[in-house]
Amino acid sequence: xxxxxxxxxxxxxxxxxxxxxxxxxxxxxxxxxxxxxxxxxxxxxxxxxxxxxxxxxxxxxxxxxxxxxxxxxxxxxxxxxxxxxxxxxxxxxxxxxxxxxxxxxxxxxxxxxxxxxxxxxxxxxxxxxxxxxxxxxxxxxxxxxxxxxxxxxxxxxxxxxxxxxxxxxxxxxxxxxxxxxxxxxxxxxxxxxxxxxxxxxxxxxxx
Amino acid sequence: xxxxxxxxxxxxxxxxxxxxxxxxxxxxxxxxxxxxxxxxxxxxxxxxxxxxxxxxxxxxxxxxxxxxxxxxxxxxxxxxxxxxxxxxxxxxxxxxxxxxxxxxxxxxxxxxxxxxxxxxxxxxxxxxxxxxxxxxxxxxxxxxxxxxxxxxxxxxxxxxxxxxxxxxxxxxxxxxxxxxxxxxxxxxxxxxxxxxxxxxxxxxxxxxxxxxxxxxxxxxxxxxxxxxxxxxxxxxxxxxxxxxxxxxxxxxxxxxxxxxxxxxxxxxxxxxxxxxx
Amino acid sequence: xxxxxxxxxxxxxxxxxxxxxxxxxxxxxxxxxxxxxxxxxxxxxxxxxxxxxxxxxxxxxxxxxxxxxxxxxxxxxxxxxxxxxxxxxxxxxxxxxxxxxxxxxxxxxxxxxxxxxxxxxxxxxxxxxxxxxxxxxxxxxxxxxxxxxxxxxxxxxxxxxxxxxxxxxxxxxxxxxxxxxxxxxxxxxxxxxxxxxxxxx
Numbered sequence: 001x002x003x004x005x006x007x008x009x010x011x012x013x014x015x016x017x018x019x020x021x022x023x024x025x026x027x028x029x030x031x032x033x034x035x036x037x038x039x040x041x042x043x044x045x046x047x048x049x050x051x052x053x054x055x056x057x058x059x060x061x062x063x064x065x066x067x068x069x070x071x072x073x074x075x076x077x078x079x080x081x082x083x084x085x086x087x088x089x090x091x092x093x094x095x096x097x098x099x100x101x102x103x104x105x106x107x108x109x110x111x112x113x114x115x116x117x118x119x120x121x122x123x124x125x126x127x128x129x130x131x132x133x134x135x136x137x138x139x140x141x142x143x144x145x146x147x148x149x150x151x152x153x154x155x156x157x158x159x160x161x162x163x164x165x166x167x168x169x170x171x172x173x174x175x176x177x178x179x180x181x182x183x184x185x186x187x188x189x190x191x192x193x194x195x196x197x198x199x200x201x202x203x204x205x206x207x
Numbered sequence: 208x209x210x211x212x213x214x215x216x217x218x219x220x221x222x223x224x225x226x227x228x229x230x231x232x233x234x235x236x237x238x239x240x241x242x243x244x245x246x247x248x249x250x251x252x253x254x255x256x257x258x259x260x261x262x263x264x265x266x267x268x269x270x271x272x273x274x275x276x277x278x279x280x281x282x283x284x285x286x287x288x289x290x291x292x293x294x295x296x297x298x299x300x301x302x303x304x305x306x307x308x309x310x311x312x313x314x315x316x317x318x319x320x321x322x323x324x325x326x327x328x329x330x331x332x333x334x335x336x337x338x339x340x341x342x343x344x345x346x347x348x349x350x351x352x353x354x355x356x357x358x359x360x361x362x363x364x365x366x367x368x369x370x371x372x373x374x375x376x377x378x379x380x381x382x383x384x385x386x387x388x389x390x391x392x393x394x395x396x397x398x399x400x401x402x403x404x405x406x407x408x409x410x411x412x413x414x415x416x417x418x419x420x421x422x423x424x425x426x427x428x429x430x431x432x433x434x435x436x437x438x439x440x441x442x443x444x445x446x447x448x449x450x451x452x453x454x455x456x457x458x459x460x461x462x463x464x465x466x467x468x469x470x471x472x473x474x475x476x477x478x479x480x481x482x483x484x
Numbered sequence: 485x486x487x488x489x490x491x492x493x494x495x496x497x498x499x500x501x502x503x504x505x506x507x508x509x510x511x512x513x514x515x516x517x518x519x520x521x522x523x524x525x526x527x528x529x530x531x532x533x534x535x536x537x538x539x540x541x542x543x544x545x546x547x548x549x550x551x552x553x554x555x556x557x558x559x560x561x562x563x564x565x566x567x568x569x570x571x572x573x574x575x576x577x578x579x580x581x582x583x584x585x586x587x588x589x590x591x592x593x594x595x596x597x598x599x600x601x602x603x604x605x606x607x608x609x610x611x612x613x614x615x616x617x618x619x620x621x622x623x624x625x626x627x628x629x630x631x632x633x634x635x636x637x638x639x640x641x642x643x644x645x646x647x648x649x650x651x652x653x654x655x656x657x658x659x660x661x662x663x664x665x666x667x668x669x670x671x672x673x674x675x676x677x678x679x680x681x682x683x684x685x
Contacts, residue, residue: 002572006579013580017587033349036335036342037538038554039584040350042577043335044534045558047303051524051531052562074514075521082525087532091307092356096529098490099522100307105272106494106674107519110501112273113671116664117505120226121219123661124461128469133650138466140654142459145661148429150240151452160243166655167413169613173620174652176414176601177645179387180621181628183597190590193582201582202575223505230665230672234683276670277663303530334534338581341588353537391592394600406663410655417617418604420596426659428666446685447669454665 003204007196014194055079078103140166212475215468222461229457233449240452242445247416248433251401251423255285258376260293263365265372267340267380267389268298268305274383274405275308280431280444281403282312282381288438290316290326295365297347297375300332301340301388306355323356324363331355341392344378345371372398377422379403386412390420401425486679495679498671620648 013035019025020032058072066072078099085095129135146152147163192198258264266285270278289296298309309329313321321327330351333339343350347369348360360366372378378398380389383405393400399422404412406427415421425434428451431444486492500515539555542548557580563573605621607614626638627645634642677683 002575006575009576010579010583010586013583014587014590017584018591021591033342033346034550035584036338036588037350038557039338039581040333040335040342041535041538041551041554042557042561042581043338044333044531044538045561045577046581047334047531047534048528049561051528054520054524071513071517075517075524078518078521079525079528082522083528086525086529091529091533092310097307100304100526101311102490102493103497103519103522104304104526105275106497106671107501107515108271108273108523109276109667109671109674110498111519113276113664113667114501114505116668117223117226119661119664120222120458120461123458124217124219124222124465125215127462127465127657129466133647136647137650137654137657138462140651141657141661142462144655144658145455146459148658148662149452149455150242150429150432150448151456153241153243160245163658164245165613166651167410168417169616170620170648170651171410171655172413172417173617174624174648175410176417176605176617177621177624177628177648178652179411179414179597180601180625183593183601186593187590187598190586190593193586194590202579220506226668227672230669231676231682234669234672234676234685237685274667276668276673277666303527332530332534333538334531335581336585338584338588341592351537352541387597391589391596394596395592406666407656407660409659410652414601414604418600420600427663428669429662443673447666447673450669450672451662451665454669455661458661458665 006202007199010202011194011196014190018194051079140170211471212468214464215472217464226454226457229453230450233453234447237446238449240449242432242436242448244433244437245430247424247426248430248437250416251425251430252434252437254399254401254423255288255377255379258289258292258294261295262376263295263297263369263374264289264377264379265375266296266298266309267301267378268309269301269380269382269384269389270308270405271302271304271383272308277405277427278381278383278403279308279312280428280442280447281425281434282308284431284434284438284440284442284444285379285403286312286316287440287442288434290321293326295325296327297365297369298327298329299343299347299351300330301336301380301382303332303334306331310355324358325365328358328360328363328365329355330360337388337392340388343371344393344396347371372396377401382408384408386415386421386424390415394420403430485681491679495675498675619644624648624652 016035017032020028055076058075061072062069062076082096082099085093085099089095127138129138143159144163144166146155147159152159152163189198193201266282286296298313300306300309306329313327313329316327317323330347331354333343333350339350348366351360354360354363369375372393373396375398377400378393379401380386381403385408386402386404389400389402400420401423402412402415402421403425406429409426412421412424412426416424425431428444428447432448435442435445497515497519500511503509504512535558539551539558543551543555557577560573560577563570605618607618609615609618623641623645625645626641627649629638629642673683
């Protein structure tokens with residue numbers, strides 16, 4: 001029973017959503033909307049679950065006097081401060097907005113921007129025209145990079161045109177094939193989940 | 208020969224400092240490199256310029272603060288254009304940080320006289336990813352019973368007569384990931400869709416423009432600069448374009464230096480081996 | 485220089501993150517943990533807000549008792565905290581979300597990502613670009629055939645596909661550089677305009 005019920009739930013929910021989309025059966029559309037709203041609500045619980053799992057792990061670090069206990073303490077302190085500010089004072093409260101504007105925003109942006117340095121370093125150290133195909137990648141990269149920047153026009157008026165052509169013709173062909181392939185993959189995975197063949201999301205493996 | 212080989216041995220910290228300087232200097236002292244308008248921006252602008260005063264559009268915030276420097280300038284440029292033309296904006300958010308970002312962008316317009324609930328509203332975020340997107344694209348009020356500010360959505364004047372995306376004139380999404388989720392879940396609804404994606408995701412979005420599933424595509428800071436120019440409101444994105452250009456030149460120089468050094472070293476190794484034989 | 489406390493906090497946070505580029509240090513580690521904590525806290529707040537809007541308010545104010553079903557499923561996610569013997573309960577809400585997600589994905593992928601992309605590839609051979617798009621797409625697709633032993637023709641086609649993919653990745657690299665530079669420009673703008681006031685324009 002503990003094994004069968006989740007599989008039945010997955011199959012019924014999946015088939016219901018597919019039927020609703022392709023068949024105009026009265027009441028089905030309304031039912032599908034209701035089910036989607038239920039899924040949203042369950043996902044909202046899941047959103048908090050991930051953060052609570054993280055908190056539990058760092059709490060264990062502190063109680064076990066782990067070498068990173070101080071860092072865990074900082075993490076928990078900032079988490080609780082954000083939760084208290086957001087839940088008890090509201091998302092428009094000054095404290096919550098301060099945390100968002102002055103901690104989450106600069107750190108998030110800085111972590112993401114740091115990739116620029118790594119990319120520059122990788123371009124310098126690892127981006128080599130070792131073969132014909134690697135050279136094709138490298139030359140395309142440089143043309144697109146320079147052609148899409150305003151300076152491309154100054155270097156050569158043809159450079160932006162070449163960059164646009166590369167994006168709209170060979171890149172389009174490559175990306176489209178990748179997209180069609182990934183669509184086939186997604187259809188396959190979804191079908192395996194709905195039919196109960198793939199149960200990895202339930203921690204049960206495949207049968 | 209040695210000098211050419213050493214071109215590949217520059218310390219990475221020197222590269223980092225050079226990169227910062229090359230980006231900073233043109234921001235302090237702009238050069239003013241001319242920015243041409245790409246066909247992508249022209250197409251998106253033409254689509255949006257068909258909107259009439261009083262029309263309602265949905266702006267979906269699908270990016271986090273991480274990708275904001277590249278995507279947000281597009282949102283700013285579009286908001287400025289749409290509000291100036293008295294077009295109503297409903298914001299929704301596929302990403303959790305979306306409502307806070309939207310609120311910040313909407314605030315100046317509220318202070319300058321736009322009325323919340325009538326000229327614009329911020330419906331907030333719903334968990335669930337694509338499931339939520341599929342739900343709110345079809346039924347906004349049912350998916351968002353309350354807006355971000357806690358108002359009951361059924362009482363908001365801007366939402367009167369609007370059930371889902373087909374009741375609006377355009378769906379604009381801003382994202383720091385790929386456009387696929389929107390194409391999948393909003394693509395079958397009868398509404399023109401414009402994607403404003405982070406530059407990294409531009410190649411992936413190209414097939415959707417070609418197939419007509421996206422009516423327009425704006426990609427990153429460059430598109431924001433172009434949009435500022437076509438709407439005659441040059442702003443922050445235009446100012447950043449000189450730095451963008453010089454940054455690209457520097458990375459190209461890094462690649463060229465690295466390759467020169469690599470080929471010189473390789474030819475020397477080959478010559479050495481032949482000498483031994 | 486700015487006198488705003490928030491700007492100073494943001495600037496110090498940015499410096500701490502970038503200090504990692506030179507070496508990992510305590511300042512970086514501390515800020516990293518503060519950031520992760522705040523971001524996780526933000527998720528809890530948003531999750532809580534969604535639960536209030538979609539669960540509590542419809543139930544208490546709207547007397548919509550059917551909401552009890554997803555609320556019960558949501559609570560089941562936390563069942564393992566009551567003891568490992570309740571681990572199985574978590575599977576029910578997960579299976580529900582995954583089932584709905586799989587159904588929603590499959591129905592739209594078939595049309596939007598498969599049929600429409602295929603039909604957009606059926607182009608007349610009246611220009612070089614169209615020929616490259618059609619044959620290039622087919623060549624790349626042939627490169628992805630892994631389920632059977634390729635014939636000589638398929639091998640040739642796959643080789644062409646590999647070249648197209650390299651050009652595609654090159655375009656992606658060019659755009660990646662462009663995007664990452666934009667992100668760094670954003671941070672530099674914040675540091676030198678809002679904090680130090682060096683950028684005046």
